[in-house]
Amino acid sequence: MxxxxxxxxxxxxxxxxxxxxxxxxxxxxxxNIGRLACPAGAVRVTVKDKRCRAGRLAVLIPLNAQAAALDWWLAEMTRNSMSFGFASAPAAEARFGWALIGDGGTAGPEAQEGA
Known part of the structure; x- marks a missing residue:
């Protein structure tokens, strides 16, 4: 496409x-999808991609048992990159799929509360 x-x-x-x-x-x-690997021992991983920008959301989809066992969060979303943090480092490589959601705007209930 x-x-x-x-x-x-x-x-x-x-x-x-x-x-x-x-x-x-x-x-x-x-x-709006991709794959990433979190190496054993890492507590943060960064994806470089032109589709990333502030205001977008991202989700991870575990592709192996190591990935499924991790607690993660979207640590940072900026123009051309996003980083995910992990509560603990995996003992072996954790493989994920990722998906971007949204248009990069800041509209929504949370944005409106502070307005």
């Missing part, structure tokens, strides 16, 4: 490209 450029072009090819992109998004075929 490719991004559709934001231009005033309304050609049939452009409309087809937009339909393909919209249908893929509605099916959930979004490019």
């Amino acid at each position: 490719n991004f559709v450029p934001q231009t005033a072009d309304n050609s049939p090819q452009r409309c087809l490209s937009m339909a393909v992109a919209i249908n893929a998004a509605l099916r959930g075929d979004l490019a």
Whole structure:
């Protein structure tokens, strides 16, 4: 799936490209996932990815028993990277899948409370 450029072009090819992109998004075929490995002994791991930015949320999906046994949190989300912290270091490599959620905005109940 490719991004559709934001231009005033309304050609049939452009409309087809937009339909393909919209249908893929509605099916959930979004490019917002990845994988990471937390090495044995590490209590923090950083993912470098252009899709990361402040305001987005991220979740980890354990892919092995080591990962499933860990308590984790999203320690930092900045432009082009995110870091996860772990309450204890794994004894062996912990493998995770990750997914980004949100558009990077700060709207929501928590943001509105402090306004």
